[in-house]
Structures are given as structure tokens and as C-alpha cells.
Amino acid sequence: MxxxxxxxxxxxxxxxxxxxxxxxxxxxxxxxxxxxxxxxxxxxxxxxxxxxxxxxxxxxxxxxxxxQSVRVLAQHFKPSASQQRKLKKARQTFQFVVSHKERPEYYTLYEKYICLRHQDGTMYPPNRVQYESFLFCHWLPVTFLEIWHEQKLVAVAVTDTMPNALSAIYTFFDPDYESYSLGTLMIMAQLDFAKQHKKDYVYLGYQIDACKKMRYKTQFLPAERLVNEQWLNI
Known part of the structure; x- marks a missing residue:
């Protein structure tokens, strides 16, 4: 550092x-x-x-x-057998799209996601001002990784783009498609995007072992966790 x-x-x-x-x-x-x-x-x-x-x-x-911050070593990431099965199923059903500008469909999907999945969270009830002030940035390039089912948008991963890394800001998706493990798919989409653009890391935010909904980040390997100001292998 x-x-x-x-x-x-x-x-x-x-x-x-x-x-x-x-x-x-x-x-x-x-x-x-x-x-x-x-x-x-x-x-x-x-x-x-x-x-x-x-x-x-x-x-x-x-x-x-x-x-504790977690980052995946993007160029060395290899999906597990379970992740490979999910990806294979998804590729038979969905289209993966990269966008560099917001679409009108985003807020509608975000609103549905928060209302059905996070009624106990600080972002409920959703509103457009909160959505824009949370996800978007005036000083940094933001990339949107999307999943579509035919003509229907079903997931968006808001992703910051830096010279040598990506940072996963937030993913929201249609709860009607929850069985496809869309959160996992979107992280793999970010890792694939990082590989294609020769980025070293994908930062996934904070791993919180004591919080069930925040324990998923160490499922993507190889990865590192920031402990006492040092990046250690997971």
C-alpha cells in the first residue's frame, strides 16, 4: 500500500x-x-x-x-463446481449486457427489489432521491452489468471502474428470478468483465462473518481479506 x-x-x-x-x-x-x-x-x-x-x-x-474488506484476484478466479453449474444454467436462459449509462428500467427494478427483499433495512421504503444519491457518482466512471430475460431486465450490478480494479457497489434483481442465484451470477459477471479488461482485483466490500447476509463474499476464490491493515489470503 x-x-x-x-x-x-x-x-x-x-x-x-x-x-x-x-x-x-x-x-x-x-x-x-x-x-x-x-x-x-x-x-x-x-x-x-x-x-x-x-x-x-x-x-x-x-x-x-x-x-473486513474482501477483494478477489480477478485474473486467477476459477468458479467452483456449484458456480459453474449456475453459470451454465444462466447462459441457457439469460443475456449478459454491459452498459455505461443508466436505463429507465433500473429504478423500477430497484424499487421492487428493496420492497420485496429489504423491508427491514435502512433503504426501505425506496425513493428515487435515495437511489440516485447511493448508487451514482459524479467523479468516477460507473459501469452497469445487466442480466436480461428476453426483453425483461432482471438484474443490475452497479460497478465502479478504476485503472487496475473494479469495485462492486450494489446489485439488485427481480426476486421472481431468485432461484437462479442472481447475486452470485452478477459477481461472476463482474469477475469476467475484470478479466476481459485486465483488472487485477474486484473489491466486493465488507465481509461480516457474524451477519448471515454479508458472509457470501469469501465464496469467490482466490481472494484476500484486509486484516489489521494487511491483505491476507483467504
Whole structure:
């Protein structure tokens, strides 16, 4: 890691954790706008930061270290037997598409996904302002990986593009197609996109072992996890 922490960093107040109900959450927030570029943001990803909208943040919880960044070594990724079966089934049914601009269908799909899958989460009830402020960014190229069933959009993976890496921001999909493991398919689509464009890593966000819905990230190997400021093999 060659990038140092910026001089201008904010510290949020503590608030209830979104993932562990008995914990309090606190964030470091980048305030130095010179870091709002693809190259410098990529260096911050190596330090465990993430993006939400235009904001760059990292958990900084005084009594908890549960959130650990995970990145997959894209050029060496090999799907497991189970992942290969899912991919083969999907390729017989769906079309995988790459887009570099938002489509009108996205918000409708996002709204359905949040309402049916995440009524207990902080993003419910969904609204367009929250959707745009969470997913989109004014200073970074965003790529949208899509899955279509004939003329119907069934999944979107919002993906940040840096010189040597991708960062998976959020995936939403049609719950009617849940049996196809669309979340897994979209990560594999991001890894395939990274391979094609010679990116070294796909950052998947934070692995939280104590939270069931946040434990899936270590299923994509080979990968590394950020522990005590060092990237260790999983």
C-alpha cells in the first residue's frame, strides 16, 4: 500500500449498526476532494475504504472490527463446481449486457427489489432521491452489468471502474428470478468483465462473518481479506 491517509478526514457520530443489532457504527469520511479521482480512490480501496454516492468512507468503530474488506484476484478466479453449474444454467436462459449509462428500467427494478427483499433495512421504503444519491457518482466512471430475460431486465450490478480494479457497489434483481442465484451470477459477471479488461482485483466490500447476509463474499476464490491493515489470503 503506497497511499497514505488524507490530511482531511471526518469522523461521524456513532449510530446503530446496520448489520449487527447489538453494535454501534462509526465512519471515517474523506473530506479532501483531491482524492475524488479513479486513481486515488483505487489506492483508498487498498486501505479499506468504500464509496457511497460521492462520499468515500471506512468503518471506524471503537469496539468492533467485524467489517473486513474482501477483494478477489480477478485474473486467477476459477468458479467452483456449484458456480459453474449456475453459470451454465444462466447462459441457457439469460443475456449478459454491459452498459455505461443508466436505463429507465433500473429504478423500477430497484424499487421492487428493496420492497420485496429489504423491508427491514435502512433503504426501505425506496425513493428515487435515495437511489440516485447511493448508487451514482459524479467523479468516477460507473459501469452497469445487466442480466436480461428476453426483453425483461432482471438484474443490475452497479460497478465502479478504476485503472487496475473494479469495485462492486450494489446489485439488485427481480426476486421472481431468485432461484437462479442472481447475486452470485452478477459477481461472476463482474469477475469476467475484470478479466476481459485486465483488472487485477474486484473489491466486493465488507465481509461480516457474524451477519448471515454479508458472509457470501469469501465464496469467490482466490481472494484476500484486509486484516489489521494487511491483505491476507483467504
Amino acid at each position: 503506497t497511499e497514505h491517509f488524507p490530511a482531511k478526514i471526518g469522523l461521524s457520530q456513532q449510530f446503530p449498526c446496520s448489520y449487527l443489532p447489538d453494535k454501534q457504527e462509526q465512519l471515517l469520511v474523506i473530506l479532501d476532494h483531491s482524492y475524488f479521482t479513479a486513481k486515488r480512490f483505487e489506492a483508498l480501496l487498498e486501505l479499506g475504504f468504500r464509496r457511497s454516492g460521492d462520499q468515500i468512507y471506512r468503518p471506524h468503530c471503537p469496539a468492533c472490527q467485524a467489517c
